Amino acid sequence: MHMPVPLTRDIVLIGGGHTHALVLRAWGMSPVPGVRLTLIDPNATAAYSGMLPGHVAGHYARSDLEIDLVRLARFSGARLVLGAASAIDPDAREVHVPGRAPIAYDVASVDVGITSAMPGLPGFTEHGVPAKPLGTFADRWAQFVTDAATGHVAPQAAVIGAGVAGVELAMAMAHRLKTAGCQDAQVTLIEAGRMVSTLSAAARRDLRAAIDTAEIRLIERTAACSVTSTSVELEDGRSVPCSFCVGAAGTRPHDWVAQSGLSVTNGFIDVDDMLRSTSHRTLFAVGDCAHMTHAPRPKAGVYAVRQAPVLARNLRAAVVGLQPRRYHPQRDYLKLISLGEKSALVEKGPITLQGDWLWRLKNRIDRDFMDKFRNLRPMPAPAIKGDVARDARKAQAAPLCGGCGAKVGAAGLASALAGLPVSTRDDVLSTPGDDAAILDFGSTRQVLTTDHLRAVVEDPALMTRIAAIHALGDIWAMGGHPQAALATIILPRMSEPMQAATLREITHCAQEVLAQAGAVLAGGHTTQGSDLTIGFTVTGLVDEPITLAGAQPGDALILTRAIGSGTLLAGEMRAQSEGADMAELYSTLVRPQGDAAALLALSAHAMTDVTGFGLVGHLLAMLNASGRGAQVTLDAIPVYAGAKALAARGIASTLAPANRASAIGALDGLTDTPASALLFDPQTCGGLLAAVPQAEAKKLVQGLQRQGHSAVQIGQITDGPCRIQLS
CATH class of the missing domain: 3.50.50.60 (FAD/NAD(P)-binding domain)
Structure with missing residues (x-):
């Protein structure tokens, strides 16, 4: 049986500069099995400096000069850490990023550029x-x-x-x-x-x-x-x-680079002719943040671009055991200077030329560089060889989604659970379909839930935040106060040092998220498998649980968060989602909703959180439990940026078709549009959906918006059959 190569080495790229972007592209075309590649950058995109003057002049759109780091990381198989490095400990081989445990490395490279900030100039x-x-x-x-x-x-x-x-x-x-x-x-x-x-x-x-x-x-x-x-x-x-x-007066290194403990010249990292730090051989530096001790040169992007193949070779050499290459920078280079309008001046040695044709030359050079990062697609899975069960090839064609998109469909789940006996315990008060089990301890009631997610991002810290907040959603939806959690963690096969480093990242973030919610991480269980999977079993305390039942005719339906996360995540797996849209989505997914739940719990007749079965699926669960119907205004439903465009191209989560099949019979007024397709989209860390008295709806929505939630009223409960009327 073919087994995946276990991870044994960590390469960490600090900064998404031009050199690192080219290294990531090359790595995606020829990765090294057993290596985990990590990119750390505070932004989802990196601007290409060569086209900045053209953008400032109005010749290029912002998108023309942006390298999509989310898409590039997916192509290269790298985990992307959206954060700003604040320190390197080259002796401990750790990179520090605020708000998370240190990121360990075997080999690292720095490409964070420079700053033109002028802190010494008053004002x-x-x-x-x-x-x-x-x-x-x-x-x-x-x-x-x-x-x-x-x-x-x-x-x-x-x-x-x-x-x-x-x-x-x-x-x-x-x-x-x-x-x-x-x-x-x-x-x-x-x-x-x-x-x-x-x-x-x-x-x-x-x-x-x-x-x-x-x-x-x-x-x-x-x-x-x-x-x-x-x-x-x-x-x-x-x-x-x-x-x-x-x-734009001169160049300054970032302060944290100068204070890193590495050998530096005027704050720039000293490197040798193999681009390695002269003081720490497991760390490389390239681009403007590096000082080439063997051949000092002015800060210019042309050197960064030409360093890329050497750095790619030497990073590979460091983890495989190959002979590294030397970098020999050219003595002079072609200087193409934009002149505002579509004209340019060029200097090379004693030759100086000027004209519109030179701008066209510069434009072609710049666009050729950016074309290297367009239309990147993850490498396809190896073809199945030999005899294969019917429909297996077709099933392999669509990549399996992570997050809530990896859940079992509602119909199959209901069929499997239908034969279970009814509980005879009088201290278990919950009914099928509730978000969490309700346990009665006399004067105390506890809610209990469990949830786990197959990773939607390679960054274990970000994935932990998403998984923890997702699991807490069931406690919040029932009006509970989080109490304690047990973690269930499946790590990909990796070496023991990498296991320890990864678990430190996970537990650090888990403790932080749970503590913010008022709970503690009480323990858990770990194992190894094919994919990173993180889950939590969470308990909460509640006075009077808010269940799915209880929605009243005339109640307003309030949704606290946009829909479309499943489609965006599915698009990202296919390298088709925009990096900026993904960064906005991630920032929303890790936003806790305990404050929203506390506000809604004061008035809600029924409440749930919108997760794997999509907005329509979870609304129908509420209607069936309450014996009511609903009217929903499609245009009122907030949608994540980029989700409709992806849906229009036919991109959907692997669970969406099952969600549609389960709910389609209870919908009236459904049209075939991208917006309606998102009604069946499985949500990870989805919003709370509450039925509240209409008289209080406006005040509640305003209060939720003041808290920072994108809450809206999307419809109302009706007295009638358990159906949804869309308008």
């Missing part, structure tokens, strides 16, 4: 915008253009630092403001020394002419001494009017 932190990191700058710039075009702020911008990056940004900003209708726009370029001092005299002369043509004010040999909300103050006493101030 810049409050009123300025660093040109790096690129994502934050792009967001702030887009808002400024909108505000300037609508007259809310003066169209006056300043760039501190007239190196190549500063000049490109200033010219792009001037062009964009004019095309946005700000004819009185003024962009000022401020340089303490000489403009683009790294270029030849001929290139500087041509750039100066282009700056003058763009009507950019250039101030040289004068430093900025402070920044206010309306100006940049200069050391010579002059004041530059400014509503948007960009910092």
Whole structure:
């Protein structure tokens, strides 16, 4: 029997810079069995610096220059940790990310770039915008253009630092403001020394002419001494009017990198000709955050791109035992400088050229680079060989969803449970279909539930948060107060050190989530299997349980959370969901709903949480228990960003067809639309669904929204057959 290779080595990539992005792509095409690859980055996307001036000028949409790290991680088989590294312990081989246990590594690489923040310049932190990191700058710039075009702020911008990056940004900003209708726009370029001092005299002369043509004010040999909300103050006493101030003066390493205990030069990690830290051979560094001790070079993206194949080889060599490669950076490189409009200037050695055709050349180079990260699809599963049972090949074609999408369908589950005998114990008060068992201890009542989820993300800490909050949902839905939990953990086959490190990540997050809910992690059980699976058995205390029964005619139906998580997760498995949509979804899934349950419990006649059987399935369970019907307004139901688009392309969770088949007979007014398809979508960490008196509905919805929940009224309970009327 073929057995998967157990995991024995951890490679951790810190930062989603250009080099690491290319390494992930190469790894996805040829992974090393037995290696767990991890990417740590605070963002779901990484901006490509080469296209930033074009985006600022309005030539590219934001999506044109973003590398989708969620999709890239899925393609490469890496676990993605959406968090910002705050420290490295190179001796203990651990990376620290706030809010979670340290992430252990055997081999690590750092590609976190640099920052253009200017903390030493008074007022810049409050009123300025660093040109790096690129994502934050792009967001702030887009808002400024909108505000300037609508007259809310003066169209006056300043760039501190007239190196190549500063000049490109200033010219792009001037062009964009004019095309946005700000004819009185003024962009000022401020340089303490000489403009683009790294270029030849001929290139500087041509750039100066282009700056003058763009009507950019250039101030040289004068430093900025402070920044206010309306100006940049200069050391010579002059004041530059400014509503948007960009910092592009030089480069600074991130403080935590400089304080990492690694050998550094001016805060940049010293690396040798194999891109390894000169002080710690199990750690590599690339891109702008690294200092190449064997061949110092200026900070430029071209070096980061060309380091990628060497780093990919050397990471592989470190965990397999191969001979590493040496990196030899070129002495000079082609400098293509955008000039705001679709024109560019190029310098290579003594040659300087300028023209529209050079912009087209730069555009083709940049788009070719970005095309490497488009249309990535996970590698298909190996084909089944030999004799195969009927329908087995068809069943293998669709990947099995995780989370609630991996549940057994309602019809099959009901059939299996139908033959069970009715309990004769008078201390077990719950009825079939309730969210949790109700146990009577005289003056005390306890609710008991169990739930486990096959992983929907590779990050065990994030998966733990999702699984714990998902399990707590049944306690909250019955108006209970979480008390204690037992964890059930199935780890993929891995070495003992990796088991210990992974369990530390899981238990750290489990304890944190449960403690926030008022419960304790009392123990649990672990085993190894084919996939990461995390579950919790949870108890809670309750005075008077809120069950599925009790909904009254005229009650308002309140839903606290959007639907569509199953479709988004299914799309992500197929590398078709947008990374930004997934990051937004994850942030919602790990948001506890104890406060929402406490507010609803004051009024609810019936309540449940929407999970595996979808919104319609769980609503029907409430209606059947209460002997009522319901009217639901389809357009009122909130939907996660990106879910409708995926549903329109036919993407659905593997459980959705069974959910539809179980519920279709009780629906009236159903139409074949993407929105209606999501009614059957299995939800992981889904919202609470409560039937409350109509007179209190508005106040409750407003209260839930103040708590931060996207709560809405989606319909009402009717006196009639157990059916749902959609409108």
